[in-house]
Amino acid sequence: MTMAQSLTRQIATAAAAASFEDFSQEVVAKAKLCLLDFLACAFEARGLPWSARAATIAGRERGSATVLATGAGATPGAAAFANAVAGHGLVREDMHAGSVSHLGVVVLPVLLALSERQPVHGRDFITAAITGYETGAKIGRVLITPEIARFFRPTGFTGPLAAAIAGSRLLGDDADLAANALGFAANVTAGLNQWPHEGSDDMFFHPGFAARNAITCVELAELGAQASDGALDGPAGLLTAYLGGKAIPETTLFSGTPELLAVYNKPVPACNFAQTPCQAALAAVGAQQLPTSTIRQIRIAASYAAIHYPGCDYAGPFHSRLQAKMSIQFGVASALRYGKLAEANYADLDEPEVMRLVGLIRLETDAGFTSAFPSRQGSRTEIETADGKVLSATLPDVVPASEMEIRVRYRAAAAEVVGADRAGEIEHLVDNLEKVSAVGALPRMAQSRSA
Numbered sequence: 001m002t003m004a005q006s007l008t009r010q011i012a013t014a015a016a017a018a019s020f021e022d023f024s025q026e027v028v029a030k031a032k033l034c035l036l037d038f039l040a041c042a043f044e045a046r047g048l049p050w051s052a053r054a055a056t057i058a059g060r061e062r063g064s065a066t067v068l069a070t071g072a073g074a075t076p077g078a079a080a081f082a083n084a085v086a087g088h089g090l091v092r093e094d095m096h097a098g099s100v101s102h103l104g105v106v107v108l109p110v111l112l113a114l115s116e117r118q119p120v121h122g123r124d125f126i127t128a129a130i131t132g133y134e135t136g137a138k139i140g141r142v143l144i145t146p147e148i149a150r151f152f153r154p155t156g157f158t159g160p161l162a163a164a165i166a167g168s169r170l171l172g173d174d175a176d177l178a179a180n181a182l183g184f185a186a187n188v189t190a191g192l193n194q195w196p197h198e199g200s201d202d203m204f205f206h207p208g209f210a211a212r213n214a215i216t217c218v219e220l221a222e223l224g225a226q227a228s229d230g231a232l233d234g235p236a237g238l239l240t241a242y243l244g245g246k247a248i249p250e251t252t253l254f255s256g257t258p259e260l261l262a263v264y265n266k267p268v269p270a271c272n273f274a275q276t277p278c279q280a281a282l283a284a285v286g287a288q289q290l291p292t293s294t295i296r297q298i299r300i301a302a303s304y305a306a307i308h309y310p311g312c313d314y315a316g317p318f319h320s321r322l323q324a325k326m327s328i329q330f331g332v333a334s335a336l337r338y339g340k341l342a343e344a345n346y347a348d349l350d351e352p353e354v355m356r357l358v359g360l361i362r363l364e365t366d367a368g369f370t371s372a373f374p375s376r377q378g379s380r381t382e383i384e385t386a387d388g389k390v391l392s393a394t395l396p397d398v399v400p401a402s403e404m405e406i407r408v409r410y411r412a413a414a415a416e417v418v419g420a421d422r423a424g425e426i427e428h429l430v431d432n433l434e435k436v437s438a439v440g441a442l443p444r445m446a447q448s449r450s451a
Contacts, residue, residue, distance in 0.1 A: 006232070007233040007239070008229055008232045009175070010252070011135055011178075012165070012178035012182055013175045014253040015165045015168070015175075015253065016173045016177075017173070018127055018131045018169065018253075018254070019127060020124070020127045023130055027261060028126055031130050031260060032126070032430050033265070033403060034094050034129075034133075034260075034263065034265070035129070035430055036406060036410050037093075037401075037406045037410065038094070038104050039410060039414065039426065040410035040413045041088075041090050041092055041093055041105075041413075042446075043068070043069055043410075044089075044413040045090045046069035046086055046089075046417065048086075048090075049201075050085055050201055050205065051082075051086040051204075054082040055067050055086070057081070057082070058072065058074040058078035058079055059074060059078075060078075061075045061077075062075075063076065063078065064116055064117070065116045066079060066116060067079050067083065068082075068083050068086060068446050069086070069446065070082075071448060076113035076114055077113070077211075077216060078212070079112075079113045080109040080110050080112075080208075081109075081208040083109035083112065083113070084105050084109040084110075085205055085207065087108070087109060088105045088203075088204055088207045088208075089204060090269040091271065091322070092268065092269035093266070094266070095263065095266060096133070096136070096262055097262070097264075097373070097374040098259070098262060099141055099144050099154060100140065100144045100149055100309070100374075101136055101137070101159065101162075102159075102207065103133050103136045103158065104263070106163045106207045106211050107132035107133060107136070107163045107166045109211045110211050110215055111167065112442065113211075114170055114218070115439040115442070115443070116444070119437070119440065120440060121436070121438075122432075122436035122439055125436075126433060127169065128167070128169040128170035130258060131165055131166060131169045131253070132162040132163055132165050132166025133258075133260045134254060134260065135162050135253065136158040136161055136163075137162075137259035137260075137262065138251050138253060138259060139158060139239075140157070142243075142251055143157060143238070143242055143243070144157070144158070146308050146309070148242060149305075150308065150310060152191060153191030153192065153206050155207055155210065156191020156206045156210055157190075157191065157238075158189075159206070159207055159211070159214070160185040160186075161182060161186065162214075163211055163214030163215075164182050164185035164214045165178055165181065165182055167181065167214055167218040168181040177221050180221035180225060180227040181214075181218045182217075182231070183228050183229065184216075184221065184225070184231075185213070185214055186237065186238040189238060190209065191209070193311075195311075196322075199318070199319045200320070200322075201322075265401045265406055267400060267401040268342065268343070269343050269346075271311070271328075273306035273307075273312045273328065273377075274325070274328045274332075275331075275377070276306075276378065276395050276399075277302055277381060278328075279379075279398065279399055280300075280393045280395045281332045282336075282339075282341065283381075284382070284383050284391040284392055284393035285391060286391075286393075290385075295336070295360060295384070295385055296360065296384050296386050298333075298336075298361045298381065298383050299361075299382040300364070300379065301363075301364050301366040302369055302379045302380075303373040303377065304365045304370045304373075306379070307363050308365075311327065312326060312328050313327075314329065314330075315327070315329045315361070316329075316358060318330060318349040319349075321346045321347075321349065323349075324349055325346055327358075328363060329363070330346075333354045333358045334346065334351075334354050336357060337351065337353050366378075376396055376397040378395060378397055379394070379395055380392065380393070380394040410423075414427075417446075418447065418448065419449050422445060422449075425445065426442065426445050426446060
């Protein structure tokens, strides 16, 4: 009798079979745009404390892989760790709502680090990236629920799986290599969601841990180490453990639209679940001048997942910028106070008018938004003024950053680090990545002029 193929083996076989020719130009273009946005985030966050600490640690492990912006040489695992932390440093990384995960900040640092270890063609890099996003997203849709996310960081679970598959696919079309790398990655999924309650730094390092561990998993598989074939769906596998006895839904790579097209690039550096409420608040006000002193009440409706994600329904006090970026209340209050969504909104955590507005906000779960999630992330904001006037706006989904917005912020961040000319060369390389014979040149180009 033929034994049923394990989920680990099914995913590994599909990943090994994927080729560049399988993907439309739309999917390829999305992969390149996510890479450009990742570089923008890493450049802009290079001087933040968590990025600097990760880069310092990476610099202690001398090797041939490049720590972005600093130019320091490190081992592939150490470089992937530092670059993942920097890419996550602004809280503006790309987002896959269905898995509640930031896949790019794990997958892309791993691929960049491995690309410096041996010659890698751009077509293989793109194929590996798309396959990694697909794996993390597909498993995350099955694994991550609001109840799981209450305690565990989704990216800490989906990230190692996605990056292990991406890294193994980058090295070739060996299904055994991919299966073992994925099996080991199932053993290193981790990350707690205690940090939103305290405003601590744990979150920034989750992608770094995931990226470093993913490279270790790939390297173990290369050396012939054998992982559990049932690491995902065996009697003590990852999904079996966390689904609590529920049947594991069918999980097939590339069944339908590639998951990468469900990824969106954040318009502002804040929690995914705070984006749409902030956008709806500004839409409610519109172009009119509304003195915030006239506001008497603010009602925000969103999905169950948004309101119940740790840190999102929080009215202070705010001890760190990260707490404010997670809070729907702070995001909406500061957007109304300053009339825009921007990093500068989170500079003053005790601004009196912002905190007054925070105290006026009431959140409510909306059944329609809940049923539409994760395909859409809708929200409604109603603002009541002292004279009884109600300003309201409903957005059926988050409005993502446009390609031009992504390019503009990349150019600004990159020019500051590497200079405008080199920034243009990097952008040209990314735009033509499928024609590049050695992707390892990219991270080496992305180092500070003063490095």
